[in-house]
Structures are given as structure tokens and as C-alpha cells.
Amino acid sequence: xxGMTKDDIITLPNGHxxxxxxxxxxxxxxxxxxxxxxxxxLDWEASRPHEISAALxxxxxxxxxxxxxxxxxxxxxxxxEFTALINPEIVKYEGSVEADYEGCLxxxxxxxxxxxxxxxxxxxxxxxxxxxRFKADGFLARVIQHEIDHTKGVVFIDHIKDxxxxxxxxxxxxxxxxxxxxxxxxxxxxxxD
Numbered sequence: 001x002x003g004m005t006k007d008d009i010i011t012l013p014n015g016h017x018x019x020x021x022x023x024x025x026x027x028x029x030x031x032x033x034x035x036x037x038x039x040x041x042l043d044w045e046a047s048r049p050h051e052i053s054a055a056l057x058x059x060x061x062x063x064x065x066x067x068x069x070x071x072x073x074x075x076x077x078x079x080x081e082f083t084a085l086i087n088p089e090i091v092k093y094e095g096s097v098e099a100d101y102e103g104c105l106x107x108x109x110x111x112x113x114x115x116x117x118x119x120x121x122x123x124x125x126x127x128x129x130x131x132x133r134f135k136a137d138g139f140l141a142r143v144i145q146h147e148i149d150h151t152k153g154v155v156f157i158d159h160i161k162d163x164x165x166x167x168x169x170x171x172x173x174x175x176x177x178x179x180x181x182x183x184x185x186x187x188x189x190x191x192x193d
Contacts, residue, residue, distance in 0.1 A: 004039045004043070004061060005039070006044035006047055009105050011105075014062075018155075019059065019153050020064075021066045021153075022065060024066060026126075026129035033065060041055075041105070054070070054139075054143050055069060055071060056147070059153075060106050066086065067087075068144075068148065068151065070140070070147065085122070085126075086125040087125055088124035088151070089123055090120045090121065091121045091123050094117065095141075097116065099115045100116070100142060106155065110169060111167070111170070112167050114146075114160055116145050117141065118138065121133070
């Protein structure tokens with residue numbers, strides 16, 4: 001199915017986001033999946049003037065396959081290139097653990113301060129089936145941890161659901177604004193059901 005859009009991205013409370021994805025072979029079906037994921041990510045981004053689509057996991061388009069795409073250039077919204085990571089895994093966590101803001105295409109309009117390692121070592125297959133190993137730090141390390149979590153059925157809010165001052169939304173100017181925990185989060189059971 002080519003030409004996926006933002007409407008193909010599933011969001012909580014869809015239970016498939018809590019399922020574990022299966023390992024896949026790198027073949028034409030996987031390459032087609034990467035194209036579908038890229039189409040959906042870019043269409044979502046086109047509807048959000050203040051945000052980029054940094055990455056996407058296959059489960060987010062309702063495919064339980066261990067495939068992740070990561071934007072090649074986070075600073076240039078005109079760049080439409082993504083790098084595919086097939087069966088990605090973190091082989092080592094390094095650095096310190098720091099909390100920073102995250103959002104998710106599958107968690108509508110809620111952002112949170114999530115603790116993550118600042119450095120990781122990753123192993124995956126590329127789009128041609130070759131094994132790749134690399135170190136990631138900073139924002140890239142955060143993005144990859146977030147996406148690999150998706151392949152395990154974990155959503156970013158799971159890391160912070162007991163924190164009362166860690167949830168935010170974007171205001172009309174694209175700035176983060178604190179959410180009232182009791183009003184918007186504690187009583188919003190769709191996030192964790």
C-alpha cells in the first residue's frame with residue numbers, strides 16, 4: 001500500500017502500540033514498508049508547522065515489524081530523507097541519564113520530560129541488509145531510544161507517568177506550555193489503558 005498519510009498513524013488508546021514487534025528479513029516488503037512509513041511521517045509533518053517528524057516505528061502505522069526510520073537531518077525541515085534501521089537494538093547504554101522533552105506522533109498533543117541515556121551504541125541492519133553498528137549521542141540517542149521502545153510496546157509516557165510536573169502541550173506559537181496534571185493527565189485514562 002503506497003501513499004500512506006498521517007491518518008494511517010495509530011494513536012493511543014490503540015492497543016497495538018503496546019504489542020512487541022517481530023524481527024524481519026530485509027526484502028522488498030521491508031523496503032516497501034520503509035517507503036510507507038516515510039510517506040506517513042512526512043504527511044504528518046506537513047500538517048504541523050512548528051514540528052518535524054524526527055522518526056517513526058512500523059508499529060505506528062499498525063505494522064508489528066521491527067523497523068524504524070530516523071530523519072537524516074533534524075535541523076532542516078526541507079530535507080525529506082530518513083535512514084532505515086531494521087531490527088535495531090541498543091547494545092550498550094553510556095553517558096549519564098538526563099530528562100528532556102519528547103513528543104510522539106502516536107500520543108496526540110502531549111509532550112513530556114523523559115529520562116534517557118545521553119549516549120548509546122546501536123546495532124541494526126540497513127536497507128540493503130548489511131549490519132551497521134554506530135554510536136549515538138544527544139538528540140539522536142534520545143530519538144533512537146524512543147523508537148526502539150516502540151518496538152517493545154513502550155510509549156514515552158510510560159517513563160514519566162508518575163511525574164506530576166513533566167507533561168506539556170504546544171501553544172499556538174509552538175511553545176511548550178505546562179499541562180495541569182490532574183485535569184489533563186491523571187484523569188485521561190486513554191493514555192495508559
